[in-house]
Amino acid sequence: MRKTIRSICAAAAVAASLTLTSHTVWANEPVxxxxxxxxxxxxxxxxxxxxxxxxxxxxxxxxxxxxxxxxxxxxxxxxxxxxxxxxxxxxxxxxxxxxxxx
Ligand SMILES: [Cu+2]
Structure with missing residues (x-):
């Protein structure tokens, strides 16, 4: 059970960092x-x-x-x-x- 929670947290952390990275890249793209x-x-x-x-x-x-x-x-x-x-x-x-x- 504890392991499951930890892996969910890890997945959330990865998702958060991906979002951040995408924003950084898009900042210089035309809107x-x-x-x-x-x-x-x-x-x-x-x-x-x-x-x-x-x-x-x-x-x-x-x-x-x-x-x-x-x-x-x-x-x-x-x-x-x-x-x-x-x-x-x-x-x-x-x-x-x-x-x-x-
Ligand atoms: Cu206007």
Whole structure:
């Protein structure tokens, strides 16, 4: 009986460490959020997107303005463009880091 409890504890410890490891790896992976471009301002380098919930930023669905990490992204974006976006918080500025156009 005691042995059974000990092996269950060991299994739980392994599971916990696996979870921790996975999180560490995923921290640098893009988190994709679906969205649609509703406005592009090339001069200001800003894009308005109606986005679904952004889990990595704990943000509910809404329409908002983002900066882009690379001005070249502006050429890939047009009003009505749908896709998946990797949004990040760069010192309080919401920014599009990567785009997967659909
Ligand atoms: Cu938002």
């Amino acid at each position: 994709w959020t679906k969205g649609e471009v509703t406005k592009v301002d090339k001069e200001l380098g800003k894009v308005t997107i109606r986005h679904e919930e952004i889990t990595n930023l704990e943000m509910p669905p809404m329409r908002m303005i983002f900066r882009v990490a690379d001005p070249a992204m502006l050429d890939q974006l047009a009003v009505g463009q749908k896709g998946e976006f990797y949004f990040v918080d760069e010192n309080g500025r919401m920014m599009i880091k990567q785009i997967k156009p659909k």
